[in-house]
């Protein structure tokens with residue numbers, strides 16, 4: 001049995017990963033902005049965490065104390081401004097929210113819970129990125145989201161180098177185009193299938209694979 005902390009577990013892929021990990025017997029610390037409204041069975045442990053909030057990060061770190069975490073899944077994310085260069089919804093506030101959530105939120109979550117990962121026998125970290133992070137698959141539009149996910153993947157590549165001496169493995173994953181509020185109803189993959197694929201990928205994450213950028217169904221992606 002592992003202890004798994006998941007961010008953005010209120011709905012979508014994060015909620016599905018929490019449900020499936022708990023069902024297989026893992027100890028799940030499901031974190032979310034508003035625990036009262038989360039779409040999760042009551043038996044799953046819930047904690048409040050807005051990944052953009054310094055006070056929130058510190059509060060949860062205090063609540064967890066030195067409890068070991070075997071797997072930290074940085075899943076919380078936003079997708080704003082889905083048009084091209086002229087999309088006026090992609091304003092300064094949207095850029096700020098996107099970068100703070102998808103990039104700084106990932107960085108601070110990892111830094112905050114690193115002591116808990118260090119306390120585990122072989123702590124590991126999974127960052128939910130996107131294939132839109134890939135500069136080799138640059139087909140235009142979605143500027144803030146693409147830039148934020150590229151930055152999140154870049155964090156993974158650099159953290160892999162820094163955390164290698166400590167034996168903490170880290171990787172970035174594309175979860176597929178998934179049927180969630182973000183992906184929409186016509187997406188190709190169910191949240192259940194994506195979560196199952198991702199959890200099995202995280203099981204296979206070892207130091208041999210640290211710094212990887214892969215898909216939910218086991219393929220390598222170009223940076």
Ligand SMILES: NC(=O)c1ccc[n+]([C@@H]2O[C@H](COP(=O)([O-])OP(=O)(O)OC[C@H]3O[C@@H](n4cnc5c(N)ncnc54)[C@H](OP(=O)(O)O)[C@@H]3O)[C@@H](O)[C@H]2O)c1
Pocket residue numbers: 007008009010011012013014032033034049050051052075076077078079101105128129130131174175176177178179180181182183184187
């Ligand atoms: N769906 C896709 O096709 C797809 C494709 C590629 C990558 N992804 C990535 O997969 C991850 C999960 O996406 P999803 O499809 O499950 O999206 P979703 O259904 O929109 O869920 C997003 C989750 O992130 C949480 N969140 C947003 N801002 C947060 C913050 N500041 N602090 C804490 N939680 C926050 C949301 O919480 P609230 O309920 O409080 O809003 C929600 O739980 C994201 O990183 C996304 O970028 C998704």
